[in-house]
Amino acid sequence: FPTTCPECGSYALREEGDAVRRCTGGLICPAQAVEKLKHFVSRAAFDIDGLGAKQIEQFYADGWITEPAQIFTLEARYGKGMHQLKNREGWGDKSARKLFQAIENKRTIPLSRLLFALGIRHVGESASKLLARHYGTWTAFEAAIEAARDGVGAAWDDLISIDGIGKVMAQSLVSTFAQDAERASIDRLVAELDIEATVRPDVGNSPVAGKTVVFTGTLEKMTRAEAKARAESLGAKVSGSVSAKTDILIAGPGAGSKATKATALGITILDEDGWLDLISDA
DNA sequence: CGCTCACGGGCGTCACCTTT
DNA sequence: AAAGGTGACGCCCGTGAGCG
Numbered sequence: 001f002p003t004t005c006p007e008c009g010s011y012a013l014r015e016e017g018d019a020v021r022r023c024t025g026g027l028i029c030p031a032q033a034v035e036k037l038k039h040f041v042s043r044a045a046f047d048i049d050g051l052g053a054k055q056i057e058q059f060y061a062d063g064w065i066t067e068p069a070q071i072f073t074l075e076a077r078y079g080k081g082m083h084q085l086k087n088r089e090g091w092g093d094k095s096a097r098k099l100f101q102a103i104e105n106k107r108t109i110p111l112s113r114l115l116f117a118l119g120i121r122h123v124g125e126s127a128s129k130l131l132a133r134h135y136g137t138w139t140a141f142e143a144a145i146e147a148a149r150d151g152v153g154a155a156w157d158d159l160i161s162i163d164g165i166g167k168v169m170a171q172s173l174v175s176t177f178a179q180d181a182e183r184a185s186i187d188r189l190v191a192e193l194d195i196e197a198t199v200r201p202d203v204g205n206s207p208v209a210g211k212t213v214v215f216t217g218t219l220e221k222m223t224r225a226e227a228k229a230r231a232e233s234l235g236a237k238v239s240g241s242v243s244a245k246t247d248i249l250i251a252g253p254g255a256g257s258k259a260t261k262a263t264a265l266g267i268t269i270l271d272e273d274g275w276l277d278l279i280s281d282a
Numbered sequence: 283c284g285c286t287c288a289c290g291g292g293c294g295t296c297a298c299c300t301t302t
Numbered sequence: 303a304a305a306g307g308t309g310a311c312g313c314c315c316g317t318g319a320g321c322g
């Protein structure tokens with residue numbers, strides 16, 4: 001990407017000696033803006049079919065999409081007329097229609113995905129789920145972050161009381177929402193969306209409630225994402241790495257170092273069927 | 283029909299945040 | 303301070319859609 005940031009004259013990240021400095025240009029930094037957009041459409045975020053890193057770079061370069069909210073106004077702006085999407089090189093009528101449909105499909109989005117998609121420092125997929133579960137709705141979340149702005153008081157204490165959220169992450173959230181330009185961009189996005197509230201899972205008599213589980217290898221009866229969602233809905237914590245705190249490793253064919261480590265640590269290892277048996281009563 | 287790209291599935295590393 | 307875990311990488315592969 002040829003353009004450099006007018007603030008730092010460089011790309012989003014640069015190294016100075018041992019330190020990695022982060023451009024503070026925010027939204028006026030093209031390198032950051034395009035990376036944020038790529039993150040926005042990535043798998044665990046909005047996951048819009050037909051809109052990947054490559055397309056984002058092109059749309060950004062042409063000024064068609066410069067911030068997330070503009071994804072949702074793309075059809076209104078380029079669905080018809082002289083300069084419409086289906087006339088672009090590499091695009092035909094079919095792919096254009098599919099993209100517009102894929103975008104419409106994601107206009108309704110779970111709160112946790114939206115939070116992750118915002119690309120706030122330190123707030124990844126896991127932290128986004130914690131926040132969504134804690135606050136439930138966008139309205140509640142937004143109000144809480146604003147109320148926590150000064151880093152003191154009940155809202156701040158409540159925020160850092162969430163298991164897995166510390167001061168660094170809390171500060172990152174608060175300062176993002178305190179930046180006017182950033183905040184305005186988020187508001188424009190939210191205005192385009194229908195955000196689904198998060199319901200706390202009813203753990204009930206789940207055999208795996210409170211257990212930490214790790215998946216490795218290939219699952220044959222479900223996808224990773226399905227398996228993870230199922231485990232979480234049963235109150236299990238799904239981690240990506242094996243440690244002494246792991247309760248169960250579910251290992252499919254092709255399992256590698258995680259299975260070795262789990263064996264060394266004496267952790268219960270189940271195959272996919274064993275896992276399905278375990279959770280079948282729940 | 284060849285090519286490019288999206289996409290899903292996987293592996294591992296490592297800095298660094300949170301918890302103990 | 304160490305342990306535990308997350309987040310963000312980079313890398314691999316195979317498959318399938320669809321443009322040209």
